[in-house]
Amino acid sequence: MQQTKRPGLQWGVILDALTPVVAALAALLVGAVMLMLLGANPVQAYLALVQGAFGSFNSLADTAVKATPLLFVALGICIAFRGGVINIGGEGQLVAGAVTATALALALPNLSGWVMIPLCMVVGFLSGAVWGGIAGVLKAYFNVNEILSTLMLNQIAVQSMNFLLRGPMLDPDQFDSASRIPQTARLPVFYDLPRWVPTRLHLGALIAVILAVLVYIFLWRTTIGYRIRAVGYNREASRYAGINVEAYMVLSLALSGAFAGLGGAVQVLGLNHRMFTDGSATGFTGSAGFNGIVAALFGQLHPIGSIPASFFFGALLVGANKLQRVMQVPAALITALNGLVVVFVVSSEIWRRRRARQRQLAQMEQAEAPKPPEVPTPVEVSHDR
Amino acid sequence: MIAELFSASVLIGIASSGVRLATPYLYAALGETLGQRSGVLNLGVEGQMLMGAYAGFYVTFVTGNPWLGLLAATAVGLLMGFAMAVISIRFQAEQGISGIGIYLFGLGMSELLFQTTLGTVETVRGFPAISIPLLEQSPSALVRAIDTIFLSHNILVYVAFALVPLLAFLLNKTTLGLRIRAVGQNPQAADTLGVSVERVRYFTVTLGGMLAGIAGASLSIGLLNVFQQNMTAGQGFIAVALVYFGGWRPFGVLAGALIFSLVNALQVWVQVLGIPIPSDVAVMMPYVLTILALVVAVQRVQQPAALSKVFERGEQ
Numbered sequence: 001m002q003q004t005k006r007p008g009l010q011w012g013v014i015l016d017a018l019t020p021v022v023a024a025l026a027a028l029l030v031g032a033v034m035l036m037l038l039g040a041n042p043v044q045a046y047l048a049l050v051q052g053a054f055g056s057f058n059s060l061a062d063t064a065v066k067a068t069p070l071l072f073v074a075l076g077i078c079i080a081f082r083g084g085v086i087n088i089g090g091e092g093q094l095v096a097g098a099v100t101a102t103a104l105a106l107a108l109p110n111l112s113g114w115v116m117i118p119l120c121m122v123v124g125f126l127s128g129a130v131w132g133g134i135a136g137v138l139k140a141y142f143n144v145n146e147i148l149s150t151l152m153l154n155q156i157a158v159q160s161m162n163f164l165l166r167g168p169m170l171d172p173d174q175f176d177s178a179s180r181i182p183q184t185a186r187l188p189v190f191y192d193l194p195r196w197v198p199t200r201l202h203l204g205a206l207i208a209v210i211l212a213v214l215v216y217i218f219l220w221r222t223t224i225g226y227r228i229r230a231v232g233y234n235r236e237a238s239r240y241a242g243i244n245v246e247a248y249m250v251l252s253l254a255l256s257g258a259f260a261g262l263g264g265a266v267q268v269l270g271l272n273h274r275m276f277t278d279g280s281a282t283g284f285t286g287s288a289g290f291n292g293i294v295a296a297l298f299g300q301l302h303p304i305g306s307i308p309a310s311f312f313f314g315a316l317l318v319g320a321n322k323l324q325r326v327m328q329v330p331a332a333l334i335t336a337l338n339g340l341v342v343v344f345v346v347s348s349e350i351w352r353r354r355r356a357r358q359r360q361l362a363q364m365e366q367a368e369a370p371k372p373p374e375v376p377t378p379v380e381v382s383h384d385r
Numbered sequence: 386m387i388a389e390l391f392s393a394s395v396l397i398g399i400a401s402s403g404v405r406l407a408t409p410y411l412y413a414a415l416g417e418t419l420g421q422r423s424g425v426l427n428l429g430v431e432g433q434m435l436m437g438a439y440a441g442f443y444v445t446f447v448t449g450n451p452w453l454g455l456l457a458a459t460a461v462g463l464l465m466g467f468a469m470a471v472i473s474i475r476f477q478a479e480q481g482i483s484g485i486g487i488y489l490f491g492l493g494m495s496e497l498l499f500q501t502t503l504g505t506v507e508t509v510r511g512f513p514a515i516s517i518p519l520l521e522q523s524p525s526a527l528v529r530a531i532d533t534i535f536l537s538h539n540i541l542v543y544v545a546f547a548l549v550p551l552l553a554f555l556l557n558k559t560t561l562g563l564r565i566r567a568v569g570q571n572p573q574a575a576d577t578l579g580v581s582v583e584r585v586r587y588f589t590v591t592l593g594g595m596l597a598g599i600a601g602a603s604l605s606i607g608l609l610n611v612f613q614q615n616m617t618a619g620q621g622f623i624a625v626a627l628v629y630f631g632g633w634r635p636f637g638v639l640a641g642a643l644i645f646s647l648v649n650a651l652q653v654w655v656q657v658l659g660i661p662i663p664s665d666v667a668v669m670m671p672y673v674l675t676i677l678a679l680v681v682a683v684q685r686v687q688q689p690a691a692l693s694k695v696f697e698r699g700e701q
Contacts, residue, residue, distance in 0.1 A: 038497075038501060086481045086482075088428075088481070088485065138676070138679075138680065142680045144676070144679045144680055145629065145679070145688075147426075147428065147481050148625065148626045148629060148675075148679060149676055149679065151619075151622045151625075151626070152626065152672045152673075152675050152676050153672075153676075155619055155669070155672040156669050156672050156673060159665045159666070159668050159669035159672075160665070160669065162665040163663050163665035163666055163669075166663075166665065167663065280615065280618070282615075287489075290485060290488075290489060293482070293485060294486075294489075297482065330496065330497050330500040330501065332492075332493045332494075332496035332497040332500065332614070333493065333497050334493065335489055335492055335493025335496070336489070336490050336492075336493030336494040336497055337493070338489050338493070339432070339485075339486045339487065339488065339489030339490030339491070339492070339493060339494075340486070340490055341486075342482060342483065342485060342486030342489060343468075343472055343478070343483055343486035343487065343490065346472070346476075346478035346479055346482050346483045346486065347472050347476035347478045347483070348476075349476075349477075349478060349479070350476050350477050350478070353477075
């Protein structure tokens with residue numbers, strides 16, 4: 001019981017936390033090269049990006065608004081990945097949550113906001129859960145790879161959305177106009193989430209942050225959360241310990257989808273106040289379903305870590321618009337850059353794993369080194385009985 | 386109107402476009418099959434296709450020569466494949482995620498390049514259809530039908546179909562194929578026997594990326610002769626699913642690709658004929674079909690045992 005603190009351990013923790021940051025910086029460096037090839041001064045470009053994201057109170061608020069759906073998706077990703085399942089279906093789950101919440105709000109336009117806003121969120125949460133849960137059931141009971149099923153479910157959600165928005169849910173005003181933009185009517189104003197008035201910042205951002213804390217407590221301080229992580233850590237050992245592994249895999253994917261679905265509902269209630277489509281998922285989600293994965297990874301698959309990580313990627317997205325306006329660099333650069341960040345961050349994991357292994361080896365050596373003198377005391381064995 | 390769908394000329398038309406539309410799926414999914422048989426799951430196919438589609442289109446647009454475009458698409462696909470190989474082999478990254486990174490990179494990069502170099506949607510003269518006049522003017526309706534369905538396409542279509550037996554032969558009858566399968570099934574054993582797991586995987590993943598690049602080109606300078614942002618619209622992801630669907634066998638992949646493209650072709654014709662099935666519902670069908678097929682297929686065949694698992698010497 002005489003645990004001595006080894007200085008190496010502390011450094012290891014710091015290095016572990018820094019690794020993804022260094023990896024992201026490396027990705028930004030490659031981005032700088034790309035900017036130079038595009039004929040833009042990278043220093044100027046990144047300054048424009050930073051200014052666009054943090055330059056004024058308004059832009060800060062916009063960054064938070066962009067970060068909100070990322071954080072919702074990232075929370076779900078934390079649960080899924082900790083549970084040992086991969087959820088690439090954020091796009092479809094966002095859409096599922098948003099469409100059902102919109103449909104409900106449009107169907108019942110005469111209720112109080114106090115009733116309707118929470119109700120819409122619950123419905124968004126549940127439909128996301130169903131959409132993720134399908135992949136979970138397919139994985140747990142039919143052995144279908146969840147990466148594939150979530151990708152297919154994305155497409156199915158998008159086509160369902162297109163069908164609903166062009167037909168049954170089409171804005172009545174669009175019937176008359178020849179353009180027929182595929183969108184729903186605007187939701188009643190009293191269903192809007194409270195907003196910090198001069199800006200676009202809405203209550204959803206705060207909800208996401210609170211939920212991040214709750215997800216942390218759920219994963220690390222409750223039995224169910226513990227079991228989710230146990231299944232993710234070692235499926236066979238968990239089964240041996242009596243955990244219903246299949247049920248927990250379904251639960252991980254369902255919860256993962258639920259948070260994305262809630263994110264979709266919040267996006268409608270807080271920001272867009274209607275659903276619209278450009279034919280693909282991206283029109284509504286802005287690729288938040290994928291970028292949320294990036295944010296979660298960057299936040300070390302930790303709900304609390306996901307908060308600053310989402311904010312960072314929200315900033316990139318907002319800054320990208322400024323970049324496009326000021327320097328005529330297409331905002332698509334940021335999508336490419338996000339891809340590079342993913343690649344660099346997951347590649348940098350190798351050093352973290354190596355350090356972890358070294359630490360393990362060191363611990364094993366330490367545990368063995370002082371042991372020899374203790375060995376000739378077999379008396380302890382008889383202590384118990 | 387439904388009756389129109391079953392007239393001979395329409396059915397021939399559907400079959401013909403079905404064969405043609407299978408091309409990008411075939412290239413991409415056959416490349417993915419190689420990678421997965423060696424144990425690497427490459428989810429970045431979609432991004433690699435987009436980059437190939439752009440490179441092929443742009444070079445063809447500038448030079449007017451689709452062969453040079455094809456060369457560019459091949460080179461770009463090769464590079465993207467090599468990148469995926471380095472990430473998953475040298476850096477042992479989680480393949481389900483790093484593939485998404487490759488996808489996002491390809492998606493953003495191809496759009497970025499499109500906007501800076503082209504700006505608007507242009508068209509090119511891609512690979513022309515190769516027609517056989519003797520068959521076209523044949524008096525027999527059956528011969529003419531066969532000609533339209535199978536022999537009225539551009540060169541990329543034929544090569545795609547020729548690749549199927551070629552890859553099946555490579556995988557099942559050659560030493561290299563044995564090595565690929567061994568590395569995907571039991572890398573430790575293969576390593577013990579002196580097969581370089583890494584080298585085999587570098588080869589398959591790079592080649593897979595190259596085929597994905599060609600898959601993109603088969604769209605942008607073969608089938609459609611345009612480039613637009615995100616023009617693959619999920620076909621690369623479908624290709625990955627087709628590999629599972631086909632049970633990791635080239636001929637299985639061919640069957641899957643044909644079913645998929647025929648449903649697509651049918652849906653296009655349904656719209657052309659104005660049959661009142663909502664097009665969105667029709668477009669959805671292939672995806673539902675894939676999920677159902679996966680449920681059935683996965684029960685039947687085992688995936689390569691080492692798929693998406695990192696190999697490290699001396700570890701079990």
